[in-house]
Amino acid sequence: MTQRIGTAATIRRVAGIATAVLAATALSAGCGIINGTSANGTGSTPAASxxxxxxxxxLAAVPNEDDPGFRFSTVDGTDKLVGVVDPAAHAMELGLTQKNEDPKFTMNMTFRMIxxxxxxxxxxxxxxxxxxxxxxxxxxxxLDRAKLDxxxxxxxxEGTDPGNTAAIIRTADTVEDKGDGTYAGSxxxxxxxxxxxxVDGVDIAALGEAAKKVPFTAVVGADGNLTSLTLDIPxxxxxxxxxxxxRYYDFGKAPKLSAPTGDQVQKAPASAYELLNG
Incomplete structure (x- = not known):
């Protein structure tokens, strides 16, 4: 399927807004603060012929709809998203943890999409x-999407490439095989x-000519799956x-995803939409 690009950026934006809303509410209510606690291997593959x-x-190593379920993580600066993709169910789970210092609390926000x-x-x-x-x-x-701003x-x-690695790789004029499953390009x-x-958080215009040659390194595991891509943004x-x-990992070992049922779920209240819409 065609990869839509936006959910990861949406969740980072929403989490930032939600944290600010929660902090303001907690401060205005004068809450007492307590101490809270919150709760990948890469293989190698023979050099290409x-x-x-x-x-x-x-590009062929980028996960597709024929792959088994897998876990993933993306780190963009200080933001880390983690999740699971279940291609057979057309499902993805995506989570982000944010910590606020004044007042001190931790918010774990998780979306599940089918x-x-x-x-x-x-x-x-x-x-x-x-x-x-x-x-x-x-x-x-x-969630009722009609109630979102x-x-x-x-x-x-959004498909099987939540880190949008294929979009990055496609822009490279050439890719070099370094052996042992490692590839490099710009x-x-x-x-x-x-x-x-x-790379929605990057000011591409500010990079000038350097934006046209941003080095990356990618690793393909022994099973032929892309296990990591690192883009070094100047x-x-x-x-x-x-x-x-x-990072993409745990192919075939990640949990299957299904719609929450019974007492696991309820309709989102107005407060949830106030949080999401900021």
């Missing part, structure tokens, strides 16, 4: 009674909206040098 284009080999259906679960730790204060249940909440921005299943972040969305303008790291 000299007659095989390394770029084609690398096709165009989505559910949200929020877990708050560090401040007694914050769930009740925000009127947020601890169960899964079924921008329904087109609602988290939905991405051109100015080549279209797909790659720009893949400093530019006011932004510091950073790395975008995508």
């Amino acid at each position: 000299p007659s095989v284009d390394p770029k084609a080999v690398l 096709d165009d259906q989505s559910w949200l679960r929020v877990k708050l730790e560090g401040i007694a009674g914050l769930h009740e204060m925000m009127k947020l249940p601890k169960r899964w909440m079924a 921008d329904p087109t921005d609602a988290p939905v299943y 991405a051109d972040l100015t080549r279209g909206q797909d790659v720009a969305n893949a 400093a530019g303008g006011k932004q510091k040098a950073t790395k975008l790291v995508v």
Whole structure:
């Protein structure tokens, strides 16, 4: 299926808004603060035959709908997303943890998407009674996209490449096979909206000419699956040098995903939409 690019960026944005809302609410209520606690191997593959284009080999290693379920993580600066993709069910789970210092609490926000259906679960730790204060249940909440400010921005299943590695790899003029399953190339972040969305937190214009040759390293495991891609983004303008790291792992070992049922789920209350819409 065609990869939509947006859910990861949406969740990072929503989590930032939600944390700010929670912090303001906790401060205004004068809550007492308590101490809260919150709760990948890569293989190697033989070097590609000299007659095989390394770029084609690398693109073929990107997960597709024929792959078994797997786990993933993406690290973009200080933001880390973790989750599971279940291609057979057209399902994905994506989570982000954010910590607030004043007042001190931790928010774990998890979305589960099956096709165009989505559910949200929020877990708050560090401040007694914050769930009740925000009127947020601890169960899964079924979302109605019509109640979001921008329904087109609602988290939905986006395919099997949540880190948008294929969009990055495609921009490389050449890819070099380094042996032992390692590949290297340079991405051109100015080549279209797909790659720009893949690095949505980067000010591409500020990078100038450097945006056209951003080095990356990728590793393909012995099973032929892409296990990691690291994009080394240089400093530019006011932004510091950073790395975008995508990892795919536990192929065939990740849990299967299904719609929450029974007492695991309820309709999302108005408070959930207030949180999501900011």
